[in-house]
Amino acid sequence: MGQDAPTRAVVLGGSIAGLFAARVLADAYDEVRIVDRDTLVGTKGPRRHAPQGRHINGLLARGQQIMEELFPGLTKQILDYGVPGGDLSGSCRWFFGGRRLKQQHAGLVTLGARRPVLEFHIRERVEKIPNVVFTEQHDILGLVTTADRGTVTGVRVQRRGTKTEKVIEADLVVDATGRGSRTPVWLEELGYGAVPEERKKIDLVYVTQHFRLREGADPFGDDVAINPVAFPGNPRGAVFVRTDGGELELTTYGLLGDHPPTDQAGLYEWLKTLPSKDVYNAIRYADPVDEPTAFRFPTTVRRQYEKLTRFPAGLLVTGDAITCFNPVYAQGMSVAALSAMTMRQHLHSGAAPEPTDYFRDLAHDVIDPPWEMTNTVDLTxxxxxxNRTFQVRMAQKYLKRVQVAATRDGKVTAAYMRAAGLVDRPEALMRPGMVLRVLAKSLFGPSPESGVHANWAPAAAVTPVIEERRAA
Structure with missing residues (x-):
């Protein structure tokens, strides 16, 4: 675009990562245009090209903090909409190694919003920004560059259902298209070479279903979630949360080929085998409101743009288009929020951001900590x-001690959840005072009561759903 023309940033992809990016770009560019294949504006349900929208997508504590910073008052707006809220450490029932952690509030806000509902509220705020424009129902065909291929100057798009291609000129293009990002292919076509990647096969499948508790049944009490986490002795886990509309959202998962079934009877039997009986005991009194839906996630992927020695000006990448974490750790949306804040730091003095500086800072400050933390867990x-290096093995041993200590000490749980929630870097668990606390509290093994699972039953006479279905 010409020097005297209004500046424009184009964001490819209108999901959470694209919306956070658009918000920070709107402060630096005259126009921000979001391009997506789906209809975005006004959409409250799952979108065709966002299949994970049908499953649990958690916004971790740090993601919520950034959301509130970028969109003041949005947390209250979401809660007022009817989304349950609580504390990641104090209102969530966590089970590690089949043992329940001691709960303690730590000021870590967690929201039980379904992915489409959360996306709708964030997008509604972005829609109100005067210089943000949505270009919906458009396929993204490729990049436009200068003759020497050194600078990206726009993007080629095509309205779905037509064969007419057009170019949207841009001073900056941000790829937020997720796991299926074409940027690695485009870069090779432009002569920049292959993007180094780190992949780890986890062969994960998760199944999601929604339920509604029968009147008189409330197995959650003051909690908003029940989370038995998979571990080597039982590679099955679940996230079971109160969500909007008075419903419960359950995502259960299995790793390494041990996958949950999608038939109702089989799913009930699967839930019996989770590392905690709490989920099954709750499901007994909850009616299904839809059918179980599966999603396959074969590998984690990290695209290491920071290792490229050359990169075209006018192009950045964010969100899952850079790193797809193991989704059971719910890091994707929060890392996307952190990535937007890094992008904001590089939008200074009206100058276009330098991609190599951005990718370097993003790798070190945003991606490295959660990637290394989850890599440590995955490799258990x-x-x-x-590669189970000596450092990884030592980290695994210490993390196990943290989990054991947390069955006895809520302060350890709070510190652990601050790290898992991306509020603190993992190194915070290695501070001398915390190390001493962990070693002392884990000396005699897990708390005996941590292995006692809820044998919950409603006070009133409520017919168990599963038994009723079997009788029928």
């Missing part, structure tokens, strides 16, 4: 291939 499963 013998079937996951990877």
């Amino acid at each position: 499963f013998p079937g996951v291939k990877g």
